Amino acid sequence: MPLPNGTSINSSPLEEDEDGEPLIENDKVPPQCCSARLTLAVLMFFGFSVVYGLRVNLSVAMVAMANNTDSKPAVNSSVRACPMPAGMENTSDTFPQPDGIPQYPWDSEAQGWLLGAFFFGYLCTQIPGGYLAGHYGGKWFLGLGVLGTAALTVLTPLAAQMGLYWLFALRALEGFGEGVTFPAMMAMWARWAPPQERSSLMTLSGSGASFGAFLALPLTGFICQTLGWPAVFYICGGAGCLWAVLWFVFVSDDPRTHRRISEQERDYIINSIGPQGKAHGWSVPLLPMLLSVPLWAMIITQMCSNWSYYTLLTSLPTYMSNILHFDLKSNGFLSALPYLGAWLTTSLSGFLADALIQRRVFSVTAVRKLFTLAALLPCAGFLVAVGYAGCSHVLTVTFLTLSTAMAGVSGAGVYMNQLDIAPQYAGFLLGITNTFGTIPGILAPIATGYFTEDHTMAGWRTVFWVAAGVNLGGALFYALFGSGKIQPWAITEEERERSRANSTQDT
Incomplete structure (x- = not known):
């Protein structure tokens, strides 16, 4: 099939960059506006908005669901939580709900386990989901x-009424279902994203996670106080079901089978990705993957980065409530501000990274390391600052927003590195890295519950110090061992034969 420049989708690219990616002249690139690949990115954006709404709604709803009157600060603690604002000294820690809405006597440890339950299921389906998505x-x-996940979310009020263990099991099942989503996204972009557009398309679709958290947190607080906390789960679950209908109608696995894509765009995508855009077979090079230093650089860095991310995602509403004493509506809104910053920086970083790669200012490896360091180092610094902001609402919210916003820059760094080192196995690799990256989602809420058992500022300061230190370690590890070059074990047989043929021709 000929391209506008006279080449065929089966011919080798005329030029490659230093990381082995084909380079396409800018005047041969179909515009993204109204394209099938942009439509896919937008649908993914809203899909991950729903996904994160389903994931974080319990974090805010927990404040309304749990009756915390049994939780008292330690008598001998030298550092107290912030004083109650004027006029709130005699109010209860619980939030009133409409008549008939139950509240439960869950202490901070039980809440930590419930907030971490999602990730017990989530880590189980990452690798098989990525493997099967890469094949099918x-x-x-x-x-x-x-x-x-949306259908199970609707059952949350029933599970809570049945007991703590039932709710834990339901949240774990939700995580089990949602575990396949990010590996499936990566597997789809391996077939849809031209190398020079990977950063922008990936960060646009992935930024839906931050946007979903930004939207869900204040809405959850508002719904809890006006309709009662059960309505949160009914509304979020319904939104997920509606999105699924649109997804199945408008999306195709591959540009070759898309019914509404233009011939020019289809040929451009297929030609620019090459053999790496095809499904992988049943066998994968497991041993070379396990021995791959760049893959371990991604694993370690994502685990470290996710520690701070999941700490804030699951525990920030509790900090806003128990330490700063925001009411439920303010709690949700202010807890959401950091994710607004992350949404903006994630999206913008992708377009900037693509511009640097397209203009050959830096190599892919340099761009991934640059954006990872620019994200994780400031993020760690601002987290430490939160612990010393004291009871200042303005400083606390400012530092939290800056920390999470800077973390979003890594969307154009380590978080899309799978597509660089092994495009054909990108979904499977994301399953591996996300499985390890999910471990902090289990441990961070539990550790936070342990450190903050007495509801003191000193306990929360420890939480922020630990998160910052882990973040810093991940940034340095990736700077030393990360890579954006396609790995030898990821090169397809078709590419090897083509390389041998070109070498024979040159001699």
């Missing part, structure tokens, strides 16, 4: 993952 395509895995 990601459309059905991503769509059914969101749909299943």
Whole structure:
């Protein structure tokens, strides 16, 4: 099939960059506006907005669900939580709910386990989800993952009424269903994202996670106080089911099978990605993957970065409530501000990274390291600052927002590195890195519950110091061992044969 420049989708690219990616002249690139690949990114954006809404709604709803009257600060603690604002000294720690809405006597340890329950299931399906999505395509895995999680979310009030263990099991099942979504996304972009557009398309779709958290946190607080906390789960679950209908109607696994894509765009995508855009077979090079230093650089860095991310995602509403004493509506809104910053920086960083790569200012490796360091180092510094902001609402919210916003820059760094080092196995690799990256989602809420058992400022300061230190370690590890070059074990047989043929021709 000929391209506008006279080449064929089966011909080798005329030029490659130093990381081995094909370079396409800018005047041969179909515009993104109204394109099938941009439509896919937008649908993914809203899909991950729903996904994160389903994930974080319990963090705010927990404040209304739990009756915390049994939790008292330690008598001998030298550092107290902030004083109650004027006029609130005699108010209860619980938040009134409409008549008939139950509240439960869950202490901070039980809440920590409930907030971490999602991730017990989430880590189980990452690797198999990525493997199967890379072989079959990601459309059905991503769509059914969101749909299943949304349907289970509707059952949350019933599970809470049945008991703590039932709710824990339900949240773990939600995580089990949602675990396939990010690997499926990566598997789809391996077939859809031209190398010079990977950063912008990936960060646009992935930034839906931050936007979903930004939207869900204040809405959850508002709904809890006006309709009662059960309505949160009914509304969020319904939104997920509605999105799934649109996804299955408008999305295709591969540009070759898309019914509404233009011929020019289809040929551009297929030609620019090359053999790496095809499904991988049943066998994968497991041993070379396990021995790959760049892959371990991603694993370690994502685990370190996720510690601070999940600490804030699951525990920030509790900090706003127990330490700074925001009411439930303010709590949700102010807890959401950091994710607004992350949404903006994630999206903008992708376009900037693509511009640097397209203009050959830096190599892919340099760009990934630059954006990872620019994200994680300031993020760690601002986290430490939060611990010393004291009871200042303005400083606390400012530092939290800056920390999370800077973390979003890593969306164009380590968080899309799988597509660089092994495009064909990107979904499977994301399953591996996300499985390890999910471990902090389990441990961070539990550790936070342990450190903050007495509801003191000193305990929360420890939480922020630990998160900052882990973040810093991940940044330095990636700077030393990260890479943006395609790995030898990821090169397809077709590419090897082509390389041998070119070498024979040159001699």
